[in-house]
Amino acid sequence: MPGTESKHVKLGLFETPVLNVGGMTTWTHPENQTHRYADLSYWVETAQRLQDATFDFCFLADSYGHGEIGGARPDVNAREAMELPRLDPMLLVPAMAHAAQQLGFVVTASTVFEPPFANARRFSTLDHLTRGRVGWNVVTSSFAESASANFGRPMVPHDERYAMAEDHLLTTYAVLEGSWEDDAVLADKASRTYADPAKVHRVTRTGPYFSVDGYSNTAPSPQRTPVLFQAGTSEAGLGVGSRHAECVFLQGSTRARLAEHVTTLDRLAVEAGRAPGSVKTMVGLSVVVAPTREEAQRRYADYLALNTRESAIASYALFTGVDLGAFDPDAPFSGIRTEMGQSQVERHARSEGPGPTVGDVIEAHRTRGSRGMVAVGSPDDVVDEVLGLVDATGVDGFLLEPFVQPGSVVDVAEHVVPRLRAAGRFRTEYTEDTLRERMFGAGHRHLPADHPGAAARTWATA
Amino acid sequence: MPGTESKHVKLGLFETPVLNVGGMTTWTHPENQTHRYADLSYWVETAQRLQDATFDFCFLADSYGHGEIGGARPDVNAREAMELPRLDPMLLVPAMAHAAQQLGFVVTASTVFEPPFANARRFSTLDHLTRGRVGWNVVTSSFAESASANFGRPMVPHDERYAMAEDHLLTTYAVLEGSWEDDAVLADKASRTYADPAKVHRVTRTGPYFSVDGYSNTAPSPQRTPVLFQAGTSEAGLGVGSRHAECVFLQGSTRARLAEHVTTLDRLAVEAGRAPGSVKTMVGLSVVVAPTREEAQRRYADYLALNTRESAIASYALFTGVDLGAFDPDAPFSGIRTEMGQSQVERHARSEGPGPTVGDVIEAHRTRGSRGMVAVGSPDDVVDEVLGLVDATGVDGFLLEPFVQPGSVVDVAEHVVPRLRAAGRFRTEYTEDTLRERMFGAGHRHLPADHPGAAARTWATA
Numbered sequence: 001m002p003g004t005e006s007k008h009v010k011l012g013l014f015e016t017p018v019l020n021v022g023g024m025t026t027w028t029h030p031e032n033q034t035h036r037y038a039d040l041s042y043w044v045e046t047a048q049r050l051q052d053a054t055f056d057f058c059f060l061a062d063s064y065g066h067g068e069i070g071g072a073r074p075d076v077n078a079r080e081a082m083e084l085p086r087l088d089p090m091l092l093v094p095a096m097a098h099a100a101q102q103l104g105f106v107v108t109a110s111t112v113f114e115p116p117f118a119n120a121r122r123f124s125t126l127d128h129l130t131r132g133r134v135g136w137n138v139v140t141s142s143f144a145e146s147a148s149a150n151f152g153r154p155m156v157p158h159d160e161r162y163a164m165a166e167d168h169l170l171t172t173y174a175v176l177e178g179s180w181e182d183d184a185v186l187a188d189k190a191s192r193t194y195a196d197p198a199k200v201h202r203v204t205r206t207g208p209y210f211s212v213d214g215y216s217n218t219a220p221s222p223q224r225t226p227v228l229f230q231a232g233t234s235e236a237g238l239g240v241g242s243r244h245a246e247c248v249f250l251q252g253s254t255r256a257r258l259a260e261h262v263t264t265l266d267r268l269a270v271e272a273g274r275a276p277g278s279v280k281t282m283v284g285l286s287v288v289v290a291p292t293r294e295e296a297q298r299r300y301a302d303y304l305a306l307n308t309r310e311s312a313i314a315s316y317a318l319f320t321g322v323d324l325g326a327f328d329p330d331a332p333f334s335g336i337r338t339e340m341g342q343s344q345v346e347r348h349a350r351s352e353g354p355g356p357t358v359g360d361v362i363e364a365h366r367t368r369g370s371r372g373m374v375a376v377g378s379p380d381d382v383v384d385e386v387l388g389l390v391d392a393t394g395v396d397g398f399l400l401e402p403f404v405q406p407g408s409v410v411d412v413a414e415h416v417v418p419r420l421r422a423a424g425r426f427r428t429e430y431t432e433d434t435l436r437e438r439m440f441g442a443g444h445r446h447l448p449a450d451h452p453g454a455a456a457r458t459w460a461t462a
Numbered sequence: 463m464p465g466t467e468s469k470h471v472k473l474g475l476f477e478t479p480v481l482n483v484g485g486m487t488t489w490t491h492p493e494n495q496t497h498r499y500a501d502l503s504y505w506v507e508t509a510q511r512l513q514d515a516t517f518d519f520c521f522l523a524d525s526y527g528h529g530e531i532g533g534a535r536p537d538v539n540a541r542e543a544m545e546l547p548r549l550d551p552m553l554l555v556p557a558m559a560h561a562a563q564q565l566g567f568v569v570t571a572s573t574v575f576e577p578p579f580a581n582a583r584r585f586s587t588l589d590h591l592t593r594g595r596v597g598w599n600v601v602t603s604s605f606a607e608s609a610s611a612n613f614g615r616p617m618v619p620h621d622e623r624y625a626m627a628e629d630h631l632l633t634t635y636a637v638l639e640g641s642w643e644d645d646a647v648l649a650d651k652a653s654r655t656y657a658d659p660a661k662v663h664r665v666t667r668t669g670p671y672f673s674v675d676g677y678s679n680t681a682p683s684p685q686r687t688p689v690l691f692q693a694g695t696s697e698a699g700l701g702v703g704s705r706h707a708e709c710v711f712l713q714g715s716t717r718a719r720l721a722e723h724v725t726t727l728d729r730l731a732v733e734a735g736r737a738p739g740s741v742k743t744m745v746g747l748s749v750v751v752a753p754t755r756e757e758a759q760r761r762y763a764d765y766l767a768l769n770t771r772e773s774a775i776a777s778y779a780l781f782t783g784v785d786l787g788a789f790d791p792d793a794p795f796s797g798i799r800t801e802m803g804q805s806q807v808e809r810h811a812r813s814e815g816p817g818p819t820v821g822d823v824i825e826a827h828r829t830r831g832s833r834g835m836v837a838v839g840s841p842d843d844v845v846d847e848v849l850g851l852v853d854a855t856g857v858d859g860f861l862l863e864p865f866v867q868p869g870s871v872v873d874v875a876e877h878v879v880p881r882l883r884a885a886g887r888f889r890t891e892y893t894e895d896t897l898r899e900r901m902f903g904a905g906h907r908h909l910p911a912d913h914p915g916a917a918a919r920t921w922a923t924a
Contacts, residue, residue, distance in 0.1 A: 017587075027651070028654050030651070035649055038681075040559070040560045064580070064679060065676075066679075073659075073662075073664070073677065075659035078659035079654060079656060079658075081657065084678075084679055084681075085642075085647070085679065085680055087586075087587040087679075087680060088580075088583050088584050088587040088679075090553070091552070091555075091556050091587045091588060092556065092591075093556075094555075094556040095556040095557045095560040095591075097557075098502045098503075098506065098557040098560070098561075099560075113577070115575070115613055117526065117612045118576070121526070121549075121550050122550050122553065125479075125550040125553045126553060128500040128549060129500065129502050129549070129554075149674075149675040149676050150579045150676035150677075151579050151580075151674075152633075152672055152674055152675065171614075180547075184540075185547070187497055189489070189492070189497075192490050193541050194489065194542060194543035195540040195547075196541075197535075197537035197539075197540035197541060200535075200540045206614070210614055211614025212612055212613075212614055213612070213614065214527075214528070214608055214611050215528055215546060217526060217546055217547065217550075217612075218549060219500075221500075
């Protein structure tokens with residue numbers, strides 16, 4: 001792909017205060033320290049380690065829900081700490097950000113469950129406290145059925161959730177972009193003028209789901225609106241993503257599909273009136289790297305051996321609602337189409353063998369979980385894979401999904417980061433102050449003029 | 463009052479990330495550093511200073527609203543940074559708690575605006591991260607009209623807000639007390655048992671305002687339910703407070719009224735089936751202390767001089783909805799009865815002079831704001847006043863309302879704390895791990911058996 005060969009790679013860590021990530025049950029690995037998930041020191045150490053390796057940011061996933069099969073939580077979910085226990089990830093950020101004063105933080109929050117005014121105030125607060133290093137991973141809500149029941153609410157249907165997300169975002173922009181002008185705050189004790197009353201505006205917006213009539217509680221933070229992240233490639237999701245997202249997470253299966261997603265997103269964003277390159281893309285990547293290829297493969301096998309058929313069935317049900325354990329393992333999978341199983345079907349189709357059985361899909365989930373791409377090998381193997389992926393697909397970078405913590409990060413920091421730097425493909429130090437500038441270059445602290453959020457700055461065009 | 467003479471005094475700091483507290487406009491004072499309200503270092507320093515002085519906790523007030531007169535925010539509110547800008551105070555706690563590992567934190571959250579499941583998860587997360595040093599100041603919501611408009615919601619009437627609070631609290635208990643048994647978590651890698659499925663329960667509760675059907679996201683934190691704080695002495699407020707609160711903040715006007723409130727609360731709590739002494743009381747106290755009485759009085763006069771008639775009218779309107787500026791200053795106040803003005807009327811009544819005018823009440827608010835008691839003087843003066851208040855009224859301690867920050871805390875730490883310690887009336891070091899034990903003694907980590915929250919532990923009585 002022309003022009004991308006020397007592109008710098010973006011790196012984030014996919015984390016959250018639970019015992020397992022990636023739909024696998026690796027918490028029992030002797031090197032895994034995720035049992036320290038409720039210890040602030042663990043998170044402070046993680047932030048410092050990522051900052052030492054000049055990662056772009058730490059990404060914190062979230063959900064209020066949990067997996068069920070037939071309306072009940074399977075016993076294996078409690079035994080293997082699947083999804084629960086979980087803490088609120090946003091509350092880790094202030095301590096991590098104070099200890100690591102350059103690292104970025106991307107926090108997940110749901111447009112279904114968080115009221116826009118409160119959510120806007122939280123992200124604005126984080127953006128103030130971190131001096132502009134915060135992103136918001138906008139989700140319509142994962143595990144929506146159990147999360148809704150926890151909130152005592154009926155579940156909002158899938159496509160309507162995206163209409164809510166659109167309305168939520170427009171309300172958020174009204175609050176964070178429309179209320180206080182850039183130079184409203186003077187903070188001048190001598191003249192007794194903290195803010196110029198003429199530059200603090202009442203914002204009034206009535207939407208189909210959300211409304212606001214008042215003033216942002218917060219003065220403008222360095223970025224105002226946090227950098228907007230989004231995941232998901234459903235049609236409705238792509239619509240919201242291409243209009244609003246500044247960075248989209250993709251879970252790739254093949255280079256061809258990943259390249260197609262990258263191209264589609266850019267085209268949709270341009271169709272939505274945004275400049276080419278307005279939407280960065282990052283792909284989930286699980287890395288197992290060791291001094292030798294054999295050592296890496298041995299470790300990878302150790303991780304996979306921790307996942308059982310039972311945990312794979314429960315994990316599959318969490319993401320799809322389908323209980324594969326209720327079917328004959330030898331039955332063809334083709335009758336039970338789910339998005340997650342679909343990639344297995346495609347892989348088999350390409351191999352031109354018979355279609356996969358239910359048992360094949362269970363086994364595939366046991367060894368893959370909800371993870372996307374995996375790079376296993378020596379340092380050179382992994383660096384070749386990482387740069388090859390970027391150069392072949394146009395993706396901007398990677399969200400590292402650890403198998404064990406801190407081990408997976410330590411290994412990447414030791415074996416991969418120095419080689420990317422030596423190749424001129426990764427920063428050696430931080431050069432921008434805010435997360436948005438880190439993503440889009442110096443001077444790009446705020447949403448650009450062609451982003452729908454900019455239209456909320458009515459004071460700028462009045 | 464027998465038995466209270468040697469009682470230890472409890473001390474908290476009343477704070478929040480705004481420029482002014484206490485309904486006054488002291489942000490312009492040269493020593494005031496509240497313009498650093500968005501700087502995490504400022505809050506970390508505050509926490510360390512409080513911990514060095516062995517304060518019980520830092521209390522963080524909150525509201526989503528702002529003051530208006532006739533549907534508009536007065537210009538003076540922007541100029542003097544009244545109420546706004548404001549950050550979300552909860553997000554200060556993780557960084558403060560990591561820097562000060564023994565200090566307690568009490569965070570305000572509204573039962574009208576925060577959904578119970580999300581709110582429970584946030585407080586449980588804080589209780590995990592602080593290892594049991596968190597309290598929740600339960601408010602039905604201050605500045606409710608403008609806060610509701612910010613959320614695009616109709617305002618809930620005053621008394622109904624307390625019915626919502628009751629329902630919110632019962633839902634919170636179901637989540638935090640009813641889901642995971644005390645010994646549900648084994649975290650045993652060898653046997654691959656993180657939690658015992660038989661000890662993680664689905665909680666189902668349907669209330670008039672709030673419902674839950676699912677599992678607490680969080681495993682039990684050290685205190686489970688945060689220590690429950692409440693303010694307000696309206697009849698509806700006293701009902702919720704006497705049933706649920708473990709510590710009530712009072713804004714005293716006279717020793718006699720304060721003693722009456724303390725007695726009433728204890729009586730109401732006993733009538734609600736709780737043991738005597740179940741509800742601690744703390745009173746707001748503004749302290750100006752200096753090496754000499756004259757120096758303290760000079761400083762106090764400096765603080766009061768910063769408040770103008772205009773800011774007093776705006777502040778009075780914020781708390782009462784009444785625009786005193788619209789009345790003839792010489793008119794009698796008696797026709798405009800508000801709770802806040804009432805204490806002025808009573809003071810005048812006691813002096814047996816003519817009733818106060820509107821202008822008198824404005825001037826009283828200018829020099830008092832929303833503050834309660836004030837102690838101004840030499841170190842001995844203030845210590846005498848503090849201990850005299852405790853011994854005469856039975857109140858358990860004080861919530862220090864600073865005029866300037868960090869000055870007001872520095873002065874109390876230097877001049878008052880050592881004398882209280884020397885008198886055997888204040889701790890010299892922290893001896894309990896959790897905030898509830900600090901309030902009620904070693905061993906009292908959880909809500910007691912006679913608290914309504916304990917009834918949610920259905921697994922304990924099944």
